[in-house]
Amino acid sequence: ITQEQFILASQSLHLQRPGCEAVYPVGLYGWRKRCLYFFLLLLLVTMIVNLALTVWIIKVMNFSTDSLLVLRSERNVTLNARNHQGQLTGQLTVGPEGVEAQCQRLEVRSRDGGRLLFSADEEQITMTTEKFTVTGSEGAVFGHSVETPLIQAKTSEDLRLESPTRTLTLEAPRGVEVSAGAGTLKISSRKDLQLESTEGEILLDADSVRLENLPLGLHAGSTGQAPGKQAVYEVCVCPSGKIYLSPAESVSTCQAMSSICLWS
Known part of the structure; x- marks a missing residue:
């Protein structure tokens, strides 16, 4: 190949070769890299502490399916129930006084949840147990x-209905x-x-x-025996309902x- 042909071939190859682009390094270097490692380490420590606290709470509060x-x-333990609007619908408070x-x-x-034993609302209290x-x-x-x-009283025990200062009344439309x-x-x-029956x-x-x-009634002109020697008496009723002998x-x-009867 002649020198002129070599020069022309070299120029054509030089024209077809693309230009070299600038090369930039990819990655984190310096303080950015140290900050990333610090945040990863902090996240790992937080996860470990959170897991340890969860296990500790479960152990202290006795959260278990078998206990x-x-x-x-x-002080008090209060349980609140709210609706979807956030309004309080029910509350149970257990305190030292009640x-x-x-x-x-x-x-x-009942234990199986089927039978109602006691219910209370603003109007009435209902008890459906066999015995109270x-x-x-x-x-x-x-x-x-x-x-x-x-x-009804228990077996071998007395039943007592008493009104110390007022009247005791038993009423029923079909009898007592x-x-x-x-x-x-x-x-x-x-x-x-x-005792009255209408x-x-x-x-x-x-x-x-x-x-x-019962009092002993005597009338004027009675020829009966003395009260100490009388053996048989007659039961009498006054118009007012008083009974005497x-x-x-x-x-x-x-x-x-x-x-x-006169003094009754």
């Missing part, structure tokens, strides 16, 4: 009327039954004891009916003008 959940507080529940309706159900037992020495005190189909299946029925009153009768059905401490004779000695 009870225990909440402890030096347990307070604020809700529209409070219900207590009061173990206090003074019994149960009711400020107003009580409606119930049955009041008071019975003592294996004991004595005692009704006492400091003043008057009134449309029916009062029936005393027993092997023996005893009316103790009168000496029994061949004919009835009950008189409306008896001293008992």
